[in-house]
Amino acid sequence: MHGRTSGKTLQGYDLIGDVHGCGATLAALLEKLGYHQRGGVYRHPRRKVIFLGDLVDRGPRIRLAVTIARRMVEEGEAYIVMGNHEYNALAYSHPAPGSAGQRWLREHSPRHNRVINETLEQYRDHPAEWEDVLAWFMRIPLCLELDGLRVVHACWDEALIRRFLARRPDACMDSEFLIESETAGSEAFEIMDRLTRGTNIPLPPGIEIHSGDGFTRRSFRTHFWAEAPKTWGDVVFQPDNLPGELESHPLSAEEKSRLSYYGPDEPPLFIGHYWCEGIPALPTGNIACLDYSAVKYGRLVAYRWSGETRLNADNFVWLRVPQEERAMPRPWEIDFE
Ligand SMILES: [Mn+2]
Structure with missing residues (x-):
């Protein structure tokens, strides 16, 4: 794969799993992958990053994680797909229709408050920046297919993706779609739920x-x-x-x-979401899950993809997330201004 975009001969993509606010570890992983920060933006001479979603919530450096990713995306150095946590933030922050700002699309219940709490805390003194970040989240596509690979946060369901792209050819939500998606049973709900959360099976009562x-x-x-x-x-x-x-x-x-079912002859697919543990491994020859519980002091995991149709576990690159991520000194801290 040797596409030529934005002035560089592209050798491949480095896919990065759920960051969840481990911003210092993200910067360290980018350095390990050969990216260097210039003018506040991480760049590689021959490669680009694809983030699998879930930049926010839980971790100690959410603003740093979002800023690093967003700048790379806006400078053409990276792509990103939406995670269920970005989607949660959008629904949580969007007024319920007709409520004049008194109620929210996603109810502010104790459970929902708890999921987003760290993010709101870390943006509390930066309300304009948070509003701007939410506007950016609305421009993040739900799925991505390019140069022979596919990317979605949780589940690639071909039939649902076709229906979604028929409605939203840019693969991004709009406000109407977001509102519809909070109604269980609607088409938008089914699409958001499947693509960003996958399929759950209920346990027996009790x-x-x-x-x-x-x-x-x-x-x-x-x-x-x-x-x-x-x-x-x-x-x-x-x-x-x-x-x-x-x-x-x-x-x-x-x-x-x-x-859903994704067969072995489909293009390579990268997902996050599923809280894997231990040493990164491939579930099949054409699917890689890159969520290794970074925020639980697991691993922040990347896959270095260079055009292969059969994935190879030797191409995983990761960092253990140190217990002291919260107190990590600032060599990777980037200027927010
Ligand atoms: Mn996640």
Whole structure:
């Protein structure tokens, strides 16, 4: 792959998983990948970055993470797709229709407040910058296909993506789409939910998973690369085990009908979202998940892609996120002005 864009001969793309406010680690990972900051923007002479979404929430340096990514995107040094956390921020901050700013598209419930709390705290003294960041989030596409690769935050569902692109050819939401997407059962809801959150299967009544991120879940996350799955264990994709004997619980016909499927002959696909743990590994030869729980002192993971159709685990590049990310000194800190 040797496209020529913005004056550089492009050798490939470096895809970077969920950053979640680990801004200092992001800067260090970019340095490790051979990017250098000039004029406040990280650049590589022959490569570009693709961010998989979820820059915000949870971590200690959310503004730094957003600023680094946004400048790279606006300077043509990077692409990005929307994560469910950017989407959450947009719905949380958008007035409910007809409410004259009294109510919000996404209810400000304790659970929703908790998800976005760190982000709002870190932008509290920068309200104009936060408004500007939200406007930028609205311009982030939900999915991306270029030079033989595909990128989406959680799940590439070809049929839903075709329907979405028929409505929104630039792959970005507009205000009308955002409002519709908060109504369960609408087409916009189905598209946003599938692309940025993937498919969840509800657990039987009374059964809960107390997950490592402190949330209690009554459903589990599934993947979309099993050709003929029969049991819940064939599709579960999350670090938390299913309780008891539920791994062998059969998939119902209704559950099977809701699952997406991405076959082995499709173009290479990069996703984030799924909280993997341990040493980065490939689930299939054409899908890489790059979310390795950076914000839980896991790894911030990149994949160096140079045009190959069969992915190779040797192309993962990562940094452990240090416990002291919060107190990390400033060699990578960039000027916000
Ligand atoms: Mn995430």
